[in-house]
Amino acid sequence: MRINPLPPSQVNMHHALRARCRMLPMLCAAVVTLATALCGPAHAVLPADVGHGPTMATLPVPASKHWVWVNDFVFPHMADGMAHLIDGDTGRYLGTLSTGYSFAHILLSRDGKIIYSPETYFSRGTRGKRTDVVTLYDAGTLAVRGEIVVPPKRASNMPVIGDAVLTDDGRFLLIYNFTPAQSITVVDTKARKFVREIETPGCALAFPTGPRSFFSVCGDGSVLLVNLDDRGGAHKKRTQPLLPMGSDPVTEKPVRVGDTWYFVTFDGRIVPLEAGPDKATLGPVWWLASPAERRAGWRPGGLQQLAVDAARSRLYAIMHRGGLATHKDPGKDVWVYDLSSGRRIRQIALKNLASSIQLSTDSRPLLYSIFLDSSELDIYDAASGKLLRSVAQVGTTPTLLVTP
Amino acid sequence: MRAATAIAIIGLLTTAANAALAYSPRVDYQLNCMGCHLADGSGQAGRIPSIRRTLLLFSGSPQGRNYVIRVPGVAQSPLSDAATAALLNWMVRNLSDAAVAPNFADYTTAEVAASRPHPLAHVSRARARLLRAAAARR
Amino acid sequence: MKWLDALTENSARALARRTTRRSVLGGLGSMLLGAASVPLLPVARGADLKRAGAPPNAQADDPSSCDYWRHCAIDGYLCSCCGGSQSMCPPGTDMSPVTWIGTCHNPGDGKDYVISYNDCCGKSSCGRCFCNRNEGDSTLFQPGRSNDYNWCSGNAKANIPYHCSTARIVGAVG
Numbered sequence: 001m002r003i004n005p006l007p008p009s010q011v012n013m014h015h016a017l018r019a020r021c022r023m024l025p026m027l028c029a030a031v032v033t034l035a036t037a038l039c040g041p042a043h044a045v046l047p048a049d050v051g052h053g054p055t056m057a058t059l060p061v062p063a064s065k066h067w068v069w070v071n072d073f074v075f076p077h078m079a080d081g082m083a084h085l086i087d088g089d090t091g092r093y094l095g096t097l098s099t100g101y102s103f104a105h106i107l108l109s110r111d112g113k114i115i116y117s118p119e120t121y122f123s124r125g126t127r128g129k130r131t132d133v134v135t136l137y138d139a140g141t142l143a144v145r146g147e148i149v150v151p152p153k154r155a156s157n158m159p160v161i162g163d164a165v166l167t168d169d170g171r172f173l174l175i176y177n178f179t180p181a182q183s184i185t186v187v188d189t190k191a192r193k194f195v196r197e198i199e200t201p202g203c204a205l206a207f208p209t210g211p212r213s214f215f216s217v218c219g220d221g222s223v224l225l226v227n228l229d230d231r232g233g234a235h236k237k238r239t240q241p242l243l244p245m246g247s248d249p250v251t252e253k254p255v256r257v258g259d260t261w262y263f264v265t266f267d268g269r270i271v272p273l274e275a276g277p278d279k280a281t282l283g284p285v286w287w288l289a290s291p292a293e294r295r296a297g298w299r300p301g302g303l304q305q306l307a308v309d310a311a312r313s314r315l316y317a318i319m320h321r322g323g324l325a326t327h328k329d330p331g332k333d334v335w336v337y338d339l340s341s342g343r344r345i346r347q348i349a350l351k352n353l354a355s356s357i358q359l360s361t362d363s364r365p366l367l368y369s370i371f372l373d374s375s376e377l378d379i380y381d382a383a384s385g386k387l388l389r390s391v392a393q394v395g396t397t398p399t400l401l402v403t404p
Numbered sequence: 405m406r407a408a409t410a411i412a413i414i415g416l417l418t419t420a421a422n423a424a425l426a427y428s429p430r431v432d433y434q435l436n437c438m439g440c441h442l443a444d445g446s447g448q449a450g451r452i453p454s455i456r457r458t459l460l461l462f463s464g465s466p467q468g469r470n471y472v473i474r475v476p477g478v479a480q481s482p483l484s485d486a487a488t489a490a491l492l493n494w495m496v497r498n499l500s501d502a503a504v505a506p507n508f509a510d511y512t513t514a515e516v517a518a519s520r521p522h523p524l525a526h527v528s529r530a531r532a533r534l535l536r537a538a539a540a541r542r
Numbered sequence: 543m544k545w546l547d548a549l550t551e552n553s554a555r556a557l558a559r560r561t562t563r564r565s566v567l568g569g570l571g572s573m574l575l576g577a578a579s580v581p582l583l584p585v586a587r588g589a590d591l592k593r594a595g596a597p598p599n600a601q602a603d604d605p606s607s608c609d610y611w612r613h614c615a616i617d618g619y620l621c622s623c624c625g626g627s628q629s630m631c632p633p634g635t636d637m638s639p640v641t642w643i644g645t646c647h648n649p650g651d652g653k654d655y656v657i658s659y660n661d662c663c664g665k666s667s668c669g670r671c672f673c674n675r676n677e678g679d680s681t682l683f684q685p686g687r688s689n690d691y692n693w694c695s696g697n698a699k700a701n702i703p704y705h706c707s708t709a710r711i712v713g714a715v716g
Contacts, residue, residue: 076669078703101703102692126666126703156692156704157682178695179451180440180640180685181527182476201527202476204683218523219480219684236525245683252682325676427715434656434712439643439686443712448640477686 062112065362071105072395104159110170153177162205169211195232213277221245286342297321301329304356348385358401429494445499473519608673614646617689618707623671631662656712663694
């Protein structure tokens with residue numbers, strides 16, 4: 001499963017030993033000498049790399065469930081978006097995608113072979129004609145396999161998962177547009193072509209609800225339910241206002257378990273929206289924090305502020321103590337809830353501030369956490385909250401974490 | 405007892421909130437519309453229509469008035485129905501290229517309340533239909 | 543019942559937001575880092591509340607400070623630190639006419655002002671004096687009230703990269 005493009009060689013052993021030697025110089029000097037002596041003359045000359053073996057590392061397909069994509073919109077140099085792939089089990093940095101201007105996030109095909117990335121380019125780097133594309137990358141080589149040109153209208157905003165989604169059957173890729181008129185671009189991943197644009201007046205982002213359906217959330221709290229037919233044609237239906245939009249509105253950062261999208265409000269109410277192809281209803285609303293905790297200022301915050309473990313029905317939320325208008329602030333605590341009862345079952349004190357969290361989707365989930373203004377990815381055992389490892393230098397302004 | 409107090413408090417808060425939000429139509433326009441439509445209503449060619457040309461035109465027919473109240477910017481603003489009617493009347497008179505007839509029928513609160521809960525599903529289609537109808541009338 | 547609780551809590555909170563937000567945020571704003579420090583990003587204000595009750599900051603007068611009164615709902619690099627000013631774009635960049643609008647209180651004259659947060663566009667990010675304050679900010683679901691859209695994109699003239707943000711006075715509220 002794991003890759004190791006360099007054979008474990010004498011060189012590596014010496015490196016490893018020397019690294020340790022910073023701590024115990026005397027003893028180590030002796031060990032290194034001994035190791036060199038024992039290995040003998042056969043290894044005295046390093047084998048040539050040139051002319052031997054592959055020149056590029058490749059990745060196994062499908063990806064390990066313990067890998068994580070760290071999407072990075074590189075705020076100080078927005079024309080140069082990136083996605084970084086990390087192995088959560090070892091902390092190894094596995095590879096990069098270079099994803100253009102105002103990058104939001106990548107999407108993984110259902111079979112794990114293709115990575116889709118909605119991207120924007122200017123013909124002269126930071127100026128010239130704008131072109132928007134969905135780039136297709138090979139999951140094994142991370143090389144470009146193709147691209148689909150789409151209308152140059154992709155919304156440019158603080159990245160959220162609803163900026164681009166796949167329908168549950170994996171067939172259609174949906175991209176949110178903002179010009180500021182609002183619409184959704186439909187891309188057929190099978191035919192690899194742009195199909196059409198669906199007007200979503202007053203309604204933003206896309207959240208899948210089934211094999212061929214999704215909803216957008218409208219400014220008055222109503223939900224625009226959209227069904228796609230086989231050719232990407234759209235049938236729309238708008239509900240009554242359902243989601244709170246007033247002084248304590250739902251954020252645009254919900255998470256999904258089955259038919260339910262769990263929204264959270266600025267003040268920390270969980271608002272479950274059960275949504276199918278042609279119906280949406282609200283479930284019982286509950287608070288993340290007790291009245292006393294709320295008085296003490298506890299509330300959710302961050303960018304990717306919620307994560308779910310669908311198999312165990314667990315919700316994870318980044319919490320901080322802050323006043324009004326701190327709905328984007330990061331937190332150093334993750335609170336864990338049983339979704340069926342709304343009961344809090346654990347509080348995890350993080351090592352570092354977090355603006356994004358994500359879980360792996362296997363039976364022994366890892367919890368990833370990262371902060372937009374740092375580039376250290378922390379990896380925890382999700383069940384115990386124990387910190388397993390930290391990976392330094394992952395990107396510039398990491399935004400959304402995507403797990404296979 | 406507790407319920408009664410709660411209701412009284414809600415009443416109080418609602419009044420306070422409405423008072424706090426009662427700005428002049430000019431400020432309501434600045435706060436809720438100007439970001440997209442610009443100070444003079446001229447918008448952005450190809451993206452945001454110029455209200456200077458269309459608002460008065462559309463306001464001359466029942467279908468047009470219904471459309472104006474149902475476009476997302478109007479239907480989904482935080483303004484009350486009364487404030488929305490006042491805003492539209494101010495816009496007609498202050499952001500139109502053509503002169504407004506003295507007998508122009510003002511938007512009313514009831515009219516806004518009737519159309520507003522029915523947001524448009526296809527703005528561009530509805531708009532194209534209105535423009536065709538207006539051209540035919542001429 | 544749960545709903546009622548939620549609603550009353552909410553209304554009380556809403557009132558508090560309207561009446562006391564300035565004093566609360568005056569303090570919070572001072573946590574933002576200015577030119578002298580590491581740039582902070584949109585959610586980067588930190589969970590540290592120690593300074594929330596701090597007295598109003600003298601930097602409320604300084605347009606290159608995140609605490610500057612006009613910046614109460616800004617999200618981006620301050621043009622005042624990038625060769626422009628709070629009302630002008632830096633040389634060679636285009637001002638996006640389309641933007642989002644909020645109100646800020648000026649402690650200097652005690653008045654509330656309508657502020658237009660026009661972005662300057664056409665060069666890569668300035669990278670200086672990042673500032674994000676969210677007074678009155680809503681979500682992407684309410685575009686006219688969200689500072690999370692990049693307004694350099696949504697318009698014909700300046701459909702080009704984001705550089706920095708201004709905070710221009712539209713007029714006094716009233």
